[in-house]
Amino acid sequence: MTYESCKFHKGIFINLMKHFSKSSLHDKVFHAFFSIQSIVREKPSPKAITTYLNLLLDSNRVDLARTLLLYCKRNLTYKPNICVFNILVKYHCKNGDLDSAFDVVKEMRSSEFSYPNLVTYSTLMDGLCQNGRLKEAFELFEEMVSRDQLVPDPLTYNVFINGFCRRGKPDSARNVIEFMKNNGCRPNVFNYSTLVNGLCKVGKLQDAKGVLDEMKSSGLKPDDTVTYTTLINFFCRNGQIGEAMELLEEIKENECPTDTVTFNVILGGLCRDGRFEEALDMLEKLPHQGVYLNKGSYMIVLNSLTQKCELHKAKKLLGLMLSRGVWPYYATSNELLVHLCKAGMADDAAVALFDLVEIGFLPGLDSWELLIGLICRDRKLLYVFKLLDELVITNT
Known part of the structure; x- marks a missing residue:
């Protein structure tokens, strides 16, 4: 067998690293990464490096992440690309360390291999919005357009839509969508869904339904049930079950796949x-x-x-x-038996108990005493003996 016929592909190691990380086997992630060069006989690819960096930061192993970058720079002559910088920006924003995130961007600008892109700016603006610094986020947006001449996309705008909705200002989020349209950026399903959710949270259900109608009239339709389920949930909680049922029919008409969550919301309503x-x-x-x-x-x-x-x-x-x-569940079964006994429904309680005992259920002391007492008062002692036999058999 020749070497070429059993050559390992680098993708195998990337998948191994991901699976090891999910199982918190960080030492094995380390060994998988550093096995690439010796087994594949090639340097780790940029994808392998960014994958390992992402996994380290997701596990909050910042010290190892720094060591990795230093190793790649010295031993692999690897120059950090834009993916590496964006991973670092995302990590710092996620942890609320915006100063460090902006320091990474400064380093990015000084690099000859990378420059801030839409992902960089969107991540920074989202971090600012999550910390209530919307004014600074808008200033950064203006810098992105004027300084770096980047054209915002729906994902970038959604940072502001979500930011306003999170602060209970869906009307301002609505203005962002209008601003998008005026600047030649067509809102997508994600933008409308975020606005629908924001309107629902402040109780503006009819406005939310209006946004859903507007979305459909513009040629878009939800490609999943999230938007519908959000609106259905709020209609149900507001006692407007009729409107919720109408939306359920609409889901079926649009051949939109439904899931258990949607029907559970309807059942609760x-x-x-x-x-x-x-x-x-x-x-x-x-x-x-x-x-x-x-x-x-x-x-x-x-x-x-x-x-x-x-x-x-x-x-x-x-x-x-x-x-x-x-x-x-045990508690529900026991509660049902108690209610049946208190309502004087001895036969129904006994039948229910027989059925439950067959699947291993043992009644609580309260329901057992009520049921036996009720049967004795009704002079149905045969039931008592059958129940006792059933419970004895179950416990032997």
Whole structure:
């Protein structure tokens, strides 16, 4: 076998470094990086260096990051490129050390290999906005355009849209979108989604829906459910379940993929509005329509039914859950049994307990005492003996 036939590709080591870092195996990341030159027989590529630098900073290993850059400069004659500088700027901004971030930019300007780009400026402006320094962020924006003659893109503008929304000023964020249009930059889905979220947070739901309509009229449509789910969530919490259901239908019409989160929000809204039949109908039908429901989907409705003493519906839902292999939480099961006992529904309580015991459930002392007492008062002692037998068998 020749050397060429078993040659390792550098990409293997980059993937190894990422996987080791996710598992917090930092020593193995180190060894993977420094194995590249000896095994691949080539110097680590700029991509390998920036990957390792990013992983070190994400793990807050600043000392090792400095050592890495010094090693690359001395031993690999590597000159930091714009990716390296931007990684450092991002790290300092993320940690609120804006002075160090601007120092990196100064060093970048003095370098013959790199110069600030849109990513650099966007990261700096976002750092300023997150620290409430919007005026300085706008001054930096003007410097970017006038000094470096960079043309802002939707991502750059979104820094300001998000900054204003974060501070509860969606009207100012709206002005940023108008400014974009006037300067020949077409807002994208991300810009509109950020504004929708900002308007929802201050309770301007109709304005948010108007922005969604504006987005669609401009030829854009959400390519995921995040924008819709945000608006649906706020409509549900505001008691406007009708509007939320309309948006759900709109999602289906636009063939936008829905996820469990969206339906869980709707189920919660229906329950808060007392529309339990619709919630139960959704739980019954959605899996047959290819929609994945998790345990949380069922528990949202079961908890609401139990707390509102809709016990016949709760008992029915419990049966559906068990038939689909979804086990309720212990606290909810116990609470349901207590409510059934207090409502005098001995037969339903006993049947529910039998079903739960089969999956390993042991009732709490409060529900057990209530159930046995209720059955004894109704002179249904056979039930008592069956329950005792069932519990003894379960515990042996």
